[in-house]
């Protein structure tokens with residue numbers, strides 16, 4: 001029972017969607033949802049880790065929004 005991201009996907013779209021970056025993990029190129037990128041990415045909605053290449057715990061700590069932090073998190077997993 002670990003995954004409860006309460007993001008309202010039915011709400012009307014915001015005007016700033018035009019600035020949305022492509023929603024891919026910059027580390028492993030896995031597809032991530034725009035919501036994921038917005039919540040866990042940096043201010044340009046870029047994520048450097050995702051649930052495919054990082055643990056959910058580390059992502060939720062906010063370590064996916066920085067390439068150095070994300071790499072460090074993956075190093076610690078070994």
Ligand SMILES: [Zn+2]
Nearest residue numbers: 025028050053
């Ligand atoms: Zn990834």
